[in-house]
Amino acid sequence: MKIGILGATGEVGRQFQICLNERVSGIEELRLFASPRSEGQVMEFQGKQCVVQTVKEGCFDGLDYVLGSVSNGLSKQYRPMIEKSGAVYIDNSSAFRLDPDVPLVVPEINGEDALKHKGVIANPNCSTIITYMAVAAIHQKLSPIKKVIASTYQAVSGAGAGGPIELHDQVLAIEKGEAVEPKVFSAQIAYNCIPLIGSINDNLYSTEEMKLQNEGRKIMHAPELLATCTCVRVPVYRSHSISAVIITEEPVSIEAAEEAIASFPGTVLLKDKLPMPLDSSDQDLVYVGRIRRDLTDPNGLVVWCCGDQIRKGAAANAVQILEYLEAHK
Amino acid sequence: MKIGILGATGEVGRQFQICLNERVSGIEELRLFASPRSEGQVMEFQGKQCVVQTVKEGCFDGLDYVLGSVSNGLSKQYRPMIEKSGAVYIDNSSAFRLDPDVPLVVPEINGEDALKHKGVIANPNCSTIITYMAVAAIHQKLSPIKKVIASTYQAVSGAGAGGPIELHDQVLAIEKGEAVEPKVFSAQIAYNCIPLIGSINDNLYSTEEMKLQNEGRKIMHAPELLATCTCVRVPVYRSHSISAVIITEEPVSIEAAEEAIASFPGTVLLKDKLPMPLDSSDQDLVYVGRIRRDLTDPNGLVVWCCGDQIRKGAAANAVQILEYLEAHK
Numbered sequence: 001m002k003i004g005i006l007g008a009t010g011e012v013g014r015q016f017q018i019c020l021n022e023r024v025s026g027i028e029e030l031r032l033f034a035s036p037r038s039e040g041q042v043m044e045f046q047g048k049q050c051v052v053q054t055v056k057e058g059c060f061d062g063l064d065y066v067l068g069s070v071s072n073g074l075s076k077q078y079r080p081m082i083e084k085s086g087a088v089y090i091d092n093s094s095a096f097r098l099d100p101d102v103p104l105v106v107p108e109i110n111g112e113d114a115l116k117h118k119g120v121i122a123n124p125n126c127s128t129i130i131t132y133m134a135v136a137a138i139h140q141k142l143s144p145i146k147k148v149i150a151s152t153y154q155a156v157s158g159a160g161a162g163g164p165i166e167l168h169d170q171v172l173a174i175e176k177g178e179a180v181e182p183k184v185f186s187a188q189i190a191y192n193c194i195p196l197i198g199s200i201n202d203n204l205y206s207t208e209e210m211k212l213q214n215e216g217r218k219i220m221h222a223p224e225l226l227a228t229c230t231c232v233r234v235p236v237y238r239s240h241s242i243s244a245v246i247i248t249e250e251p252v253s254i255e256a257a258e259e260a261i262a263s264f265p266g267t268v269l270l271k272d273k274l275p276m277p278l279d280s281s282d283q284d285l286v287y288v289g290r291i292r293r294d295l296t297d298p299n300g301l302v303v304w305c306c307g308d309q310i311r312k313g314a315a316a317n318a319v320q321i322l323e324y325l326e327a328h329k
Numbered sequence: 330m331k332i333g334i335l336g337a338t339g340e341v342g343r344q345f346q347i348c349l350n351e352r353v354s355g356i357e358e359l360r361l362f363a364s365p366r367s368e369g370q371v372m373e374f375q376g377k378q379c380v381v382q383t384v385k386e387g388c389f390d391g392l393d394y395v396l397g398s399v400s401n402g403l404s405k406q407y408r409p410m411i412e413k414s415g416a417v418y419i420d421n422s423s424a425f426r427l428d429p430d431v432p433l434v435v436p437e438i439n440g441e442d443a444l445k446h447k448g449v450i451a452n453p454n455c456s457t458i459i460t461y462m463a464v465a466a467i468h469q470k471l472s473p474i475k476k477v478i479a480s481t482y483q484a485v486s487g488a489g490a491g492g493p494i495e496l497h498d499q500v501l502a503i504e505k506g507e508a509v510e511p512k513v514f515s516a517q518i519a520y521n522c523i524p525l526i527g528s529i530n531d532n533l534y535s536t537e538e539m540k541l542q543n544e545g546r547k548i549m550h551a552p553e554l555l556a557t558c559t560c561v562r563v564p565v566y567r568s569h570s571i572s573a574v575i576i577t578e579e580p581v582s583i584e585a586a587e588e589a590i591a592s593f594p595g596t597v598l599l600k601d602k603l604p605m606p607l608d609s610s611d612q613d614l615v616y617v618g619r620i621r622r623d624l625t626d627p628n629g630l631v632v633w634c635c636g637d638q639i640r641k642g643a644a645a646n647a648v649q650i651l652e653y654l655e656a657h658k
Contacts, residue, residue, distance in 0.1 A: 148625070149478050149574055149623075151572035153482070171500055175501075187607070191496075191565050191607065192605055193563060193605060195618075195619055205621060226624055227624065227625065228574065228629070230480075230572040230633060234482065234563050234564075237520050241522050241561075254533070274515075274523065274525055276516060276524070278517055278520065290524055290533070292532065293532070294478075295532075295542060295555055295557040302559060304559060
């Protein structure tokens, strides 16, 4: 198998390499692409030296898959070249997520959609993946989910490699009594919560918040799903957490929900422990717990979940899509 | 006016003194009470030295008000002595909050309830005060609130003086590569979120979470109000934040909600800025923003609010109750 990584030196790009190494065997060639700034950088993969190259005409030729984590603009720019090469493009940007010709896939939820691809498969938003991984079992096995009301607790690494550096620098600056100058985030993130991620749409929701409804409908095969979300950045290095209320068509008991979640692939139900971002980091499972009845709606359930947004929320999910395609060849 | 403070050396006890100094004039005597551990400690108030004493028979005699921030057990133990002294007891514990003979008061929302007191007035839970301060204007001026769905982002100082020390110690330990040993919190709080505050009830909600419904009904004069809450501790030193959806009897426009909130005493509507815990600390106003339509319910509005839980969520609110009683003598 020959694989290319687009955006290889970024936060998700490096995680693609870690996940491929851990999860996929038989990789014959790994070709790394990044911006001219990183050209010539040498990265090691499975004992081999890979030299980072820039995107040039024909650079994707001969590849089976390209895993991408670049901006929407670059993703749109490179897509025709990847398609021409015949490689399947698994794209972590949001450029094509809502394109009806592009499957939007979380393998445990709608893996079969990946098989209908026409060259491009989109990887969903990180919080969206983690939220629906936690509750898809209820939707698929017990009763369809009609509504989701969610508040997120999103880690700084969701903002790219600069996020954790900024949090750490600010903590040190505060320790020394020095002034804090936000660059990556719109305000100090150390010891603070910033209730806005992305830019604000006409309906006053942020781009990040709308993904829970727009992408959720497509992943869950629920075109009428309603989802309201408040996305908040918190001073956590890694793993996003989501506090969610889900309203199902018919009432679902806590016991049935727990059983469904516990037996769903990729999720771990915690009963005597609390799902916490610190524990769910650096691995691919979504931790779910604190399941209880919504006191405001007889058809509602309240859920708390955490997952590593760079792994299951991005790189691992993309690699799982590749694995799914390989397994269903 | 002669005032006693019960639990004078604690986090809220010290804030009582700051708020009294800032907000109340004509204090003739301040008598400070704490545990034997703090006996003899000298604290300065308005240029006078106050020696901390323990509670003894007759110690409240001659006082007009006692502001209390002690455990429920001690509050129950001391109440008869305070009542006997004739002082009005404004209690920050949760011992009497749901007692039908004890008003539960947020002065801006239901100040008039304080006037019906029989010697004891209860100060509500911190997150409860901040949440309802943010939305009471909608309930009272526009349309009654039927349901609240909330997720909290609660500061470590809500766990008492040990909370901020633990967060700071953990940050320093991590910096040095040392092991973190949680004491105040059930897990590491530095760079983490802990989705449980208080103990868990039979319905699987925590004691802290149930306060939003139980205390909310009483404060808002809405005995049928339904509220579902998830309380989460975050690595923020001070000020609680709440992400809330409110469902009103009739639809309320964003514009009407914003106008009502902006003109409500004690709240600040932020339009071009984000309410953040760092900004709402060390003052008495509740910051409200990001108001938008709930996408799952035509009668729903989504709100984000922050407030200093030691001030408006505890000490300042108690002092405001005292001010209200004085103003309505």
